[in-house]
Amino acid sequence: MIFKRKSKDSDLGAVLSELEQAVEARDGGRTERAFGTVLNGLPQASEAERVMAGPRLAALIPGFPPTGPRVLLATAAGFCVEGGADPVRCAEPILAGVRQDLADAMEFVRRWRAGGGAGEELPEADGKIIDDALLTRLGDDEYEATRLALAWCTVAEWQPPALAVLCRSAEVRRGYGDGLLPACRELAALERHDLKCLEYALAILDDEPLVVLHRPTGRGFEVRIGGIGDNFQLHTLLAHVLVGSGHVPGTAPTAESVRLATDPEPARGRSDAVAVGTFELLAPDGERIWNEGLPDDIPVVEGRRLLVLDEPLYPRSWNADRFFPHLPGTAELLRALPEEETRTWFARTSLPVTEA
The missing domain is CATH 3.10.20 (Ubiquitin-like (UB roll))
Structure with missing residues (x-):
């Protein structure tokens, strides 16, 4: 289970509406506060609330910046799928995020090697490695460099929400498995990320x-x-x-x-x-x-x-x-x-x- 249950009651619908309005208004501070309230409310939400919340949370993923807590938002949506939300309705935003981070992690590899030679060992996938020297090595655009570095460090964190939708729907697996599996295997072959569960789920055969x-x-x-x-x-x-x-x-x-x-x-x-x-x-x-x-x-x-x-x-x-x-x-x-x-x-x- 992605989140542990707490004991207090919540009105998840109300706090979700606040989060949606904050994202639409592009108000960073308001979004951060509302998102924190959502995360605090999810563990004690009822099954009906989680069924309702899953697709709404997933729909917000594209609006979250890649350098923000987008994977945590996907994880929240995946938690709702574990609690009964429709995996098909949640799949596209979650797996689009997986696709983007796999691609960005490989672009990180390309730029890292271009900046220091193909024979140089790749860094560990740890957020502690991100500093000014690393970002400079990835290019002149600091935002772009930060996005690529974060993808390299957090791509494995997309596995729980991805597994939540893949393991609960043959339709999702048929729709996304073939497209994502080569990229997953390419990154996993570098042996810096444990992507075994994601690879196995994408490779499942149905009918x-x-x-x-x-x-x-x-x-x-x-x-x-x-x-x-x-x-x-x-x-x-x-x-x-x-x-x-x-x-x-x-x-x-x-x-x-x-x-x-x-x-x-x-x-x-x-x-x-x-x-x-x-x-x-x-x-x-x-x-x-x-x-x-x-x-x-x-x-x-x-x-x-x-x-x-x-x-x-x-x-x-x-x-x-x-x-x-x-x-x-x-x-x-x-x-x-x-x-x-x-x-x-x-x-x-x-x-x-x-x-x-």
Whole structure:
């Protein structure tokens, strides 16, 4: 939860109106006072107030200056989404802010390197680094330099509000995931920001058809997956729909492991449930697809993601909790492929069937 609940009552609608009027009037002092009152009122607001407040707070994000507390405003809107506000109505301003800060953080990198040489190490993403020397290095426009430096230092703080909308709406993920994921990965690759949660949320596949080939039996299946946060969860659900239904041999996952992967109710804390590996997950070229990775890692072949399951190389197990507590995963077995179609798919891999 983004904010902790307090005990006093609030009239959130009234203070929101004051904030909206202050922003419209471009009155900095009035805006600051009203925003502080909103933040103080949110934790004890009723569910109905938070449902009302979320879209209104999100709509104010573009009007907040990039050098001001814009990410805190987005966080407040995300808190309301956690409390029931519509994630679709809140998504555009929040994720537009994410997009802008990702771009600004990379522009910071470009200017930093241009000012000191490409081989110089990038600074830590800490607001303490922002001083006159750093701003001078970023260019002659102090406001622009400050904006870029703040983006570099605070971009990871956009994750909670972004996750609030992404993890509660497949429509939001479909609308924004592909556009934001490359920029997120580009910045994360510099290893100065922990953007793992944002990357994983942007990469989630929804209503995704998946061709699954079971190498030991030579059988093939079409499965539709959605809302799966990582390949640990995918592994469990594939074992459930294939082994649990008797289509392939092996040990089916426990009912508790399946429940933790699929329960529509948000997970409450960490469980002690253990999932056991049933397969080796392989790409069509035989390379391992790691459980720590994402369903998005599965290659696309002839317009379909193609996954090969093999016998596990060694026993393995992991905690059965899902990566995103508020996001249930789904895996639906659509059909068993006919033999001829299965052979065609196997021919697109470098893995011969091992069936005796």
